[in-house]
Amino acid sequence: MGIRLGCIADDFTGATDLANNLVRAGMRAVQLIDVPAEGADGRQPVDADAVVIALKSRTVPAAEAVEASLRALAWLRDAGAEQIYFKYCSTFDSTPAGNIGPVSEALMEALGTGFTIATPAFPDNGRTVFKGHLFVGDVLLADSGMRNHPLTPMTDSNLVSVLDAQTEGEVGLIDHTVVAAGAEAIRARVDELRREGVGIAVADAVSNDDLVRLGAAVRGLPLVTAGSGLAIGLPRNWGFEPSRAAARLPPAGGHAAVVSGSVSVATNRQVQQFLSGGRPAFAVDPLRVAAGEDVVGEALEFAGTRLGDGPVLVYSTEAPDAVRTVQGRLGAAEAGELVERTLAAVARGLVERGVRRLVVAGGETSGAVVRELGVNVLRIGPQIDPGVPWCAAALADGDTLHLALKSGNFGGPGFFTAAFDLPATEAP
Template sequence: MILGCIADDFTGASDAASFLVKGGMRTVLCTGIPADDAVLFCEKADAVVIALKTRTEEPGKAVAESLHAVQWLKEHGAGYFYIKYCSTFDSTEKGNIGPVCDAVLDYLKEPFSLLCPSLPVNGRTVRGGTLYVNGTPLAESHMRFHPLNPMLQSDISQLMKPQSRYNCINLSREQLNKMQANWDREIETYTAGQKCFYFVPDYETDEDGEEIIRCFGHIQCLTGGSGILEIWAKHLLKGKVKPDEALTAETAGEALLIAGSCSQATLRQIARFKETGGVSLKIDPGAVRCGQQTLEGIKEFLELHKGTPVLFYSSETPEYLESIRKTHLQEYSSIVEKTMSDIAVIATQKQYTRFVVAGGETSGAVIKALGYDVFWIGPSISPGVPVMIPCKNPSVRIILKSGNFGEEDFFEKALFLTDGSERK
């Protein structure tokens, strides 16, 4: 193992893993600390990504789980480490990104690291320390409506200030070039009088990412979104043999689609799927709670449409989420996760082999219910969204999509690319 990565939710982990694969690394993704029977697969990989479920946990618990994962990766041979969080720095004043990064740097005895949430291919960029979503400052973007972590600040240093014990230093392209020209002297000027700190480099293009890795690719620990990982993987693999096994996206069998995300991208994808004739059923947590919508009825709907991909969704508009925020949001979220997980289990029992899930919390719940804990990472459906192949059941294909990712035709594309039947 060359590189070990921890991610704060499951779709974030698959996002990170997809870019490591693009960078040439044979990559395994594990749900939590790998079990003994998963270690064999990890030993065959260049990179291991551990998916945690810490994004919304209180800092103390998130730190403990993250440190445990980093320690496991180090004990099993990782020489480099990546702390993966959302490319929109999905956090709040009492969030855990700062505490986790601080704790890992302290454990590794690293005097500094980077905060690199950028993912230019998906419109996430940093300039002058400000995080942008498709050219709009984060706090003015649709992320301000996030149901769990509404984003009300765009400046990364200000986002970190209430969370981290260490300072953040913005790094322009000019300063980065100066640092490359005289590393020792420039680093000394920043480290003087500081136990630890973070650089926040300008990162608007892939070329910026290459310059960042050219300067910082040798340090032990980096943090951020998935954008920098492809470039770092290529840098670390220089002179090493790249994997020669091609993992295919296709498999035979029926497909199930599940959407729990309420992002604008997912709402558009659901609308497109329905408009083009896709079969769908909306899961209403209020109706589930009072018994008007039952698992038995859902099972009958699935059976009625056997042979056709079916989309089950619970996604709602920002206005609706705001209307229930103080009364039912947490309860309804739990109901949705449980119901979607039950649907996935039913589909597995009916020999479904293709699963497409939109939304981080929903994805984590579905994967836990299915019982898979270690995956090879195959080709990507769209940037940051790979096909995952359970190591212990290689006939299955699973695609987990962060809510904001993917084009409008994402569901159709996922179905087409994973369809290994003769009818394709």
């Protein structure tokens, strides 16, 4: 059986989030870090039902995001993927000049299709869409902590409006009354929207049942665009059912550590709970790094004497006001890149010191870490929290590294310790 579903994710944690839901629904999933290189090595068969190519394209200029996504599409089509899934964040991280619309339209053109849907809904993580508006928990997106995101501040909750600002074609809505009526009603609405010239339709979803109905309705679409939630409903289109075997990984071992670069509200809570428990943690000060101080060496020296006592945390996570202060001194882009490089170097040093179970918080940080470690392929394992699975990667020395790449917005307050209580080799 070849690749059934080919997925393009606009960041690294989002890719594992998507793959996690596919595995939970019974598909064996592999995550590739960027598009494989040309040549024999880049065209080797992949033993999986679904392949997710993780890009770092969420916050780059739109033209770069389009180019990378089209390269990923070409690889997936060449590998035999029957349907393409463009995955973005469940909080639709994308300004009016963002990438979701341009990438969606470029993929549609390349696939020769005039229609697709868009729904970032993921009810398991409190992301729902109603009347085209995205909610985070009980509040509208624009009233959530995402309005303070340092790179993609979200100030408009109306996804039809957000997409309309990014696209050349018409944007429509499949509202909840239609979704609740089932797959046949959804397909009828799609036909109606296509006759009206709509190219992309935002689809409401407030429950997993809605996502299952949407999944059945889009079975024949060459392209779907969504957060990770829609993956709950797609695998059954090929006859897959939930299976523990799909999430099985090689055994885990070695020391445990957490590297956190996210500044989200959820990650700030996780850092604070870790600190409140008196556990070992080292704070990275970007201003000290910028001044040329050996912060990486200090962090590794701190961690090195504590790795045998349980997870060690190295973090640059701060509250919004502190982040703005650093950005004001260094510039937003420069501060972000500085932190990413520093934490990636720390992660490499931790692995060299025997860490084999590593949690990384933040999409940009995760991208920097996996590249620094030379990780190209991740096998997706059991879920830790909604949207965050353990993954396995082969190191150059033959050891297995277990990684959890956590979106900044995901996970409960105790995630940084609870992750290591779940054996990464077993499905819960």
